[in-house]
Amino acid sequence: MPELPEVEHVKRGLSPKILGEIITGVTFSDKVTAGKAAGKQTIIKGIDLKTFEGKIIGSTIKALDRRSKYLIFTLENELHEHYIISHLGMSGAYFVVDRLEDIGVPNYINHWHVAIHLQSGKQLIYSDIRRFGELRYIERLESAAQIMAIAPEPFDDEAPAYYLDQLTAPKWQEKTIKEAIMNHSVVSGCGNIYACEALHLSRINPNHKVKRLSKAKRTELFEAIVHVLNEGIKYGGSSISSYRNVEGKEGFMQTRFNIYGRKTCGTCGGPVTAKVIATRNTHYCTHCQK
Secondary structure, eight states: OOOHHHHHHHHHHHHHHHTTOBEEEEEEOHHHHHHHHTTOOOSEESSOHHHHHHHHTTOEEEEEEEETTEEEEEEEOSSOEEEEEEEOTTTEEEEEESSGGGGOOHHHHHTEEEEEEETTSOEEEEEESSOOOEEEEESOGGGOHHHHTOOOOTTSTTHHHHHHHHTTSGGGTTSBHHHHHTSTTTSTTOOHHHHHHHHHHTTOOTTSBGGGSOHHHHHHHHHHHHHHHHHHHHTTOOOSSSOOOTTSOOOSGGGGOSSTTOSBOTTTOOBOEEEEETTEEEEEOTTTOO
16 A cells, blocks of 8 residues: 555655646546446545536646645636645556556556546556545645644654553553554654654564553654655655556565565564554564564
8 A cells, every 4th residue: 555655656746747737537447337337346436427527627636746645636717726646545646648558557557547648648547457546626725634634744843742642542541552653643644655664763572562662662662664755755655566656666665675575574574573553464573673
C-alpha cells in the first residue's frame, strides 16, 4: 500500500503537470460503470458518476495537497472552491499522458478506471489494479471526516506534542505500540512498512503495550518515525509490489530497509521475526528490539 512518502512523490510529480488545467471531461472504465450500476462504491465514492462528472467539468485544478496518505485536489469554478479527495488504496497510481498507451506499464494500462480530460489535451489517469482506492467529491473539506480526524503532519512543529498527548489516552494503554503509531489519529501517515522500520531504529519491540514505554522512549520513537518517513521521501518511496510514481518508475527505499521484508536484521545480522500485529505483517529483531 502506498504510504506517506509514496503519496508525497505522487503529489510532487502531478503538481507541475496539472495545476492550472481546466477539466473538460471525464471517462470511466467499464469496471467502474458496471460497479456503480450494481450499487457498488467502485472507485468513485459517495456520488453517482453523472453527478461527479457534472460537478468537476469546467473547474480549474487550483492546488494539489497531501494530507497523510490522501491527495486533495482543490478545484475552482465561478461559484466556489470544491475538492476531490483521493486515496490510492493498495495499488492505485496516477499518470498524466496524451494517450492511455503512453503510460508504458501494461498492468496500469489494463487497469485504468478514471480518465480526467484536461484543456491542454492531456489526460489525468487513475489506475488501480485491485480497485481499493477512491476518488471522493466534496463541497467543503470540513465535511470530510477522514481528513479532519488525522493528526498533524509528522513534520509540523505541533506534531510531537500532539503525538505524546494522544499516547496518554486510556484507549491506547493496553494496545501494542505498533497499533498505536499506525493509527492516523496518533501519527499522520505512518503505515506498516515505516512503522516497522521506525520501531527497529528506536530499538522497540512492536509487541510492547503503550503503557510500558517511558516518555523518553515514546519521543525517541517519534523521532525515528520522522527520520524513516524523510528517508522514504528522499529515496522515492518504496516499491514492494505495485507502487509506481507519476512517471511509472519504482522508488528505491526498499533497498535501504533494515527490517521490513528481510530474513536477517540489517543491524545485527540475526534472524528476523515475522508476526501479525494489528492485522498487519510485522517484522522485528528480538536481539535489537527489546
